[in-house]
Amino acid sequence: MSRPAWMEAAEIERFFATLKAANPMPASELEYSSVFELLAAVLLSAQATDVSVNKATRRLFPVANTPRRMLALGAEGVMEHIRTIGLYRNKAKHLVETCRILLEQHGGRVPHDREALEALPGVGRKTANVVLNVAFGEPTCAVDTHLFRLGNRTGLAPGKTPYEVEMQLLRRIPKAYAEDAHHWLILHGRYVCQARKPQCWHCQVAEVCHFEPKTAAP
Template identity: 60%
Template structure:
């Protein structure tokens, strides 16, 4: 995707949703950190359901430590990997109390040093809570970046680097929210809803689904003939 196309891509997404926000429910920065930390392999709807009562009771790291691991498990047991997540949240809360005065640090290195907090989680917190121009690459952004040609990469880190390089100034703060929402509701994994996509003409994805109810064209399988196999064996022998 060329420079002018990228600008138009985000201009249209911004026009459709001028103030994009995370769909995770939280009341303060600490609750945001907890919500993102336990959201791995879970939906935002599921996380919000699990944390609704939790966040009424727990608003600070000290309160989370007082609740304890078993108490936290009782709140988030509907979420996958809740045992490990509860252990990490209690551990990171203890560190915040001990080393950061009970506050969430506005620093990526300090955040990723916390148990259960990876680069993606840190980027979400830095962007959403502290207004930093970061790009939290989840499965949606990874798919949209590669599928559209906006930011291609074999790893989330590679896609993040491309976004950091290519996203123009006016859209950097909201970019990861726009891309997540676009991937979640329009550019879906199995069947992208291209017929209602506002950036369909800018997208490099070839098997577009332009009619509602249609399925993406099935890619043709490569036919490997005996002649091609023999040729590969000869080449392999020569280069061995």
Template identity: 60%
Template sequence: MNKQKRLEIFQRLREDNPTPTTELHYSTPFELLIAVILSAQATDVGVNKATARLYPVANTPEAIFSLGVAGLSEYIKTIGLFNSKARNVIETCRLLMENHDSQVPDNREALEALPGVGRKTANVVLNTAFGHSAMAVDTHIFRVSNRTGIAKGKNVREVEDGLMKHVPKDFLVDAHHWLILHGRYVCKARTPQCGSCRIEDLCEYKHKTS
């Protein structure tokens, strides 16, 4: 895919959604961090239902830590892998209190040192909470990038590196959210909605649906 096509794709995505953001509900970087940890192998809708119960009761490292693993599990037990996630969140809260004055760090190394935080989660926090040009490649972004030809790769890191290289700089901060939303609602895994897709004429997918 050439530069002009990529530029036109992101211009259209921005026209349709000038201020994209995550569908996870949060009001602070800490709430976002916890929501993203909980979202692994879970839907945003499911996480939002759990945090809607949790955050009015506990939405700081100190408050969640005081719940303990068992107490936190009661709030998040509707989410897959809730036991291991509860342990990771409690330990993350402890480390934030001890090492970061209860603040979410604004750098990758410190974020990835927290339990339950891998590269993808760190990228979401860096991008969404702090406005960094970071690309968190989930299944939606991986699919859309390869299917359209925006940035092809055999694994998530190859796709991430390709997107960071090829997405026009003016669109880098928001590209993460545009691609996720496009994959979630238009360029779906089983049946892409090509007939109603704003970038169909620019997309290089060979098996378009009508």
């Protein structure tokens, strides 16, 4: 008899307790040294890997690591530093316009406000969630491809859309794990519960995961 689609509360507790024990202090794999650099890196990361973004920002941030410097560099200047990232032309334009708004409306600071963040060019709900969580410690969940897959596959937070999965995660993640859950889930989806073939044979939370049938080692 197969288990129900949804994880039960005790399974969710064990799921996160296990991930926490394995990685007590999870962190973003994007490289940044300020809230502005985090915002810029996340904006650039859409449809790109963290590795590729880090390679680009290692060139970009030494010459433009504040909204004023980025605006002075201009879209063409930004493009020269991020050409290796997909959609770099639009991302450069969005980043420069975001810097203009930060300077004109927020005193050059990244706002600690969802509505204000989502009003910035190139910043959607996912990017806003990352900034709110990583920079300001809010218990948000940025549902990217990894989290959407993980929420449905494991039974942790099934949903038909990223927003539905996000809402389920916010309801079902125990408060003790809420601030770091976003990182644990992204890393687990990136390195273990992968899209084509989840690596169930060495997954630490396989016993509480509702995905069936479990995969075997190659």
